[in-house]
Amino acid sequence: MVLTKKSTIKKYAKLIVRVGANVQKGQTVQVYADVDQAEFAALVVDEAYKAGAKKVNVEWGCDSITKLNYRHASVKTLSTILPWQEEKMKWQSEELPARIMIESSDPDGLKGINMEKMQKASRARYKISKPYSEKMENRHQWTIAAVPGEAWAKKVFPGLRKSQAMEKLWQAILETVYVTDDNDPIEVWNQVNEDFKTKCAKLNAYHFERLEYKSSNGTDFKVWMMPKGRWCGGGETDLNGRYFNPNMPTIEVFTTPEKGKAEGKVVSTKPLSYQGQLIENFWFEFKDGKVVDFGAEKDKDKELIEKMVTMDEGASMIGEVALVPCESPINKQNILYYNTLFDENASCHIALGRGFNDCVEGFEDLKKEDFDAMGVNDSMIHVDFMVGAPDLSIVGYTHEGKAVQIFENGNFTAEFN
């Protein structure tokens, strides 16, 4: 068994702070971590201070207690945002701290929760929190990265003992973020981000009108692009000019398609962990950009999907399409992580719910009304599900009617590689 070196883990913490969140001198930093990750969180906090942070606050999560709250407290109580909590959102939307989310949870960690209750409460709270989130959008750096939690590791490697599973998950995660014992991962990330720019430039040059997906598993799907849409990938620049990497790892190039314009069927190719519960083997049928039918192998999964797509109006419409080749190094690991951060980078995927304003050219000078008018979907959810298949073909059609093969047999064609 390889033992992950402490120095390597420390290097990863530094990477998250410097390349992920790109913490600035004098900035406040918010770290979100599960209570079982105190050791790694402390490394991140230390690195954030070394990067010059003014103050680093850690907010702890604990699934078992979240479950108890949803089991016992009333919908009314769970829906409440207290005045001090709203005051905190306000502070955050003005302070614009760099935010670092450290994921490690059990993909099944919230199994058994009353979804309806959770949904009602989330919906109520979202009404209050939304203006503050909107105020922060594209104005601060944030990053999501992962470290192994015990239950998660056992879920990914059920055949191994706990300590072995943890080690193996560490090795797998570090591989996806290009951290080795000897290298400088910051240099690697800089190079990878250059490659993303090249790939996006190629795709953007075509100004595709629509994409057509086909694979033998039943996927037969068309989706239309926004006239001013653009492909993104890798790092982003916030409106204060700070370059950051929202996801570690990241392989995908993605865009937000035009709301209300999608037709046909997409069939999932990997399980989806949605709010701490797994959904497997499901499909969606779209008409006029909306989910008009769906199914799943298991009834309980179909019920979960029902809850998901009815969260709000935008929850049944598309916010993102993303391209990830089968030969993605994460897919080649052949590990099912049960975690979107990884699994979405092993497969082409589509997200229901909220789109990304920064997938619009010139987004820097636009307002909420402009994004609505252009067709950026709005929702309280954003849920990615995987549709990549070994024989997936994606053809882009330009406004002039030219067909361009983007994906063939699950991978980018040579032109886009």
Added chain:
Amino acid sequence: MVLTKKSTIKKYAKLIVRVGANVQKGQTVQVYADVDQAEFAALVVDEAYKAGAKKVNVEWGCDSITKLNYRHASVKTLSTILPWQEEKMKWQSEELPARIMIESSDPDGLKGINMEKMQKASRARYKISKPYSEKMENRHQWTIAAVPGEAWAKKVFPGLRKSQAMEKLWQAILETVYVTDDNDPIEVWNQVNEDFKTKCAKLNAYHFERLEYKSSNGTDFKVWMMPKGRWCGGGETDLNGRYFNPNMPTIEVFTTPEKGKAEGKVVSTKPLSYQGQLIENFWFEFKDGKVVDFGAEKDKDKELIEKMVTMDEGASMIGEVALVPCESPINKQNILYYNTLFDENASCHIALGRGFNDCVEGFEDLKKEDFDAMGVNDSMIHVDFMVGAPDLSIVGYTHEGKAVQIFENGNFTAEFN
């Protein structure tokens, strides 16, 4: 090795909720726990909901991150209470949640911290938080209880392996709070609280003018009582009529003496864990109720004491004297817990700093000015140190000049037993 049963630990969680905090139907509950205590915290949360709590919030602590904050953030940043944080204090002072503090920290957990910085920041924050704490005083239920943390267990039982030390500390703690595999500890606590009432009534009947302490280790000390002072012990009743037990375990009977009236020397008999650092073998000399001299075997400890007694004006004056016999079951365990919650119940002790308003007869109808006038000391600190010795004698003198032997050879005389 005895293995503590899960059902026994669950019973302890219930005891904390029902007898410690006495959580009421419809009440909000705040639980404070270290991040490594998620499992026990979940038991407490569950029991609080079963007792009818409306909402249970857990606030997590983590010494390693507290240390990083004190190392890297500026005094100015550490002194700041943000508007939302003050709004939260305000909410708490109006909501009056039941508060449950679960202790498990390493007694040395904050070793190496810059005390001066911590002190300056605490002082600044206290100015803002004080009115809110005062508003809550005697108006809500609270309790402090403990569970083993790994570092703490290893400190208490350095010769044992980690898992053994944890087990042994579990057994020791459960013994102090009268929880066994088979009993109903709630019944035991009800009886113990009756015994406290009897003992306090006996002491209060004398209306002592002063106490005189003497033991061969150098303690030779006089301290004067408030004319309206009273002895307390065991459970308390808040101003809303809710009976609760602030400390689990508790053996002490205690009172707040009159500010400014103490003379002579007291010599410590056990180490003191002060803000995550240990102070050993020290003494204080009092004149006119104030510390006028002090010493410690080690220079670093003397420095810590210097910082402690200069926190504010009241930090060098006495807020509490407490009587605990050598034959206290906790003292008989012969375990040094390095934690005041336990060690103060193994030995007579004295506290520097804040006194207790509810140690005044008729406190329910009095105001801050009244307590000040009567001689209840005020300070941001309240630090108990142990002075119990095997040959300790304590004589109470009544206003009529009658001498009453309260303690002889470290134990209550028959009259008070």
